[in-house]
Amino acid sequence: MSQPPSHSSSPQLAAQLAAFEGRPAVVGGVGKDPVNEPMIRHWCEALGDSSPAYVGPDAVAPATMLQVWTMGGLSGHSSRSEAYEELLALLDDAGCTSVVATDCEQEYLRPLRPGDRVAFDSVVESVVGPKTTKLGTGYFVTTRMDVRVDGEPVGTHRFRILKYAPSRAPGASRAPETPTGRELAATRPRPVVNRDNAGFWDGVGRRQLLIQRCLECRALRFPWLPGCNACGSGDWDTVEACGDGTVFSYVVMHHPPFPAFDPPYAVGLIELVEGVRIISNVIGVPYDKVRIGMPVRLEFVRYEDGQPELPVFRGDLPGGVGG
Template sequence: MADQELIEKLRATVGREYGRVNAWDEVNAPMIRHWCEVMGIDNPLYTDPAAARDAGYPDVVAPPAMLQVWGMAGLDLDNFAPGSTDANVFEILKDIEAYGYPGVVAVNSELSFDRYLHVGERLYYRSRIDQISEEKTTALGTGFFVTAIMTYFVEQDDRDDERVGELLFRVFKFKPAERPKAAEPAAAKTDAPKAMRPLPGISDDSRFFWDGCREGKLLIQRCTACRTLQHPPAPVCSTCQSFELDHVQASGQGELYSFVVMHYPEVAPFEHPNPIGLIELDEGVRLVAGLVGVVPDDLKIGQRLQVEFNTFDGRLTLPQFRPVAG
């Protein structure tokens, strides 16, 4: 259980806003060209002034995905352009660490763009702590999901600065889970042990799914705020970022959206060839599962499937999908 003092500190941090961070350089063609070369992008709007003018722009424009690049510090950590704030939106991570949560991992990043950026424009961003979750337990360990939002603006001389995009960045600050100690080597046996199916990593966010499988139910996570269904389960809604989640039982019917057939290497205890499908459920969610009762050469995209639950090694129940007759 998290320290109450830490909980109060985290609650007080949500919504905190930080000052501006200035870009080192104006939007410029050389940086755009170098970025496109690295990313393997050949859109003429980004590299050919004539093509950009034909499309109605005064010069080349910057790829939208470069939005974050203009505000980066560079190789030296926190070496931001003059006039930038000294405060860091993720300073709260140091406070969490002081309470015994040393691990950190980036969870996801989402960019949104309002328009193209033009050569010569100068950017800055302002940031805020948008959300901090309650203490969560995952396969990595126990800790807090911290979500920051950076809003980007273009400086304007004769009117209010214009918002041009937003970056959501989420990290997990956690206390690593204790790993089980390695068992003492067993005495040599004449008969090799039977290979068993590996067990999935189960966290507080996904436990309902595996419990449902044992009961013969295909349960799908649902956001109670925007009603979006999502799979695999996550600690936060991927659509509206809400932490308020429950689950619903799916019909178990759907169609084959895509598939692969594993031939080699042959890994025990799986049978080969081993068909694996990406199934689109009738509820609109896709999930990966094994296909049973199929001839690999007869698999067809779009064919109807029905879930069935099979237990392996007396300890693991998996949802697998079988073609619907007819």
């Protein structure tokens, strides 16, 4: 069965969608559970984070759990606004019936502690499109959630989805495609640089891989954070990684086949000799030859003109045979 025609890229639709910017998405939301120790423990166990900051009488919740306390679970929240429902229905009617989460950004104003009960409101910050992707043509919808405890702002969570019209019907055959250089340049995403990680990307621009170091307890940390996840101090400097490491874990990416990339390829969790871990591509060896414990060495690669160089890691097969 073929897809019905879609007007997902019409100028009239774009104008209708733009009118939703600034309108509420969630009004008067309240967390279903207070910040609590069991959920903090489960989170830390899943991530392997044994920081003492998250246990004991003075415990705080990991900052990145900010969204957790606002989630509605399987039953959802009853506080989603009519305006947001209208926005999603308008996109559905235009053929943008599929959705994928693309990214999120968070800002933290103060730590959350067990017993805190969060409240939140959310606004439609932007609707951008139409954008044509490998998945199909659609719109990026960004909402900004402002989180409070007892009326005091504690953080902001921006969440972005792509609502799109699938590019082909399920089961339809796919014609072979060879993306051109121009298509690659148009679709490859750029790194998100913000005030918390700008120093890291400045280092990459100098072909340095910089690791944060707490000035209080001297613990190294990666990825970059505004405060120490061991002692909570906000004072830090950096050390430059020597570039040697091993593959701690890895996955082979097969899907989705975005035009800017060439799956299958290996993405590794690299343990640096300094003791921290970084996620990056493993190059120089066939994707199916990557193994846990494989030695790797830092390189900087620019994949496209006009894009920044990226830190990647070249693998070393037994006997010194690389790709």
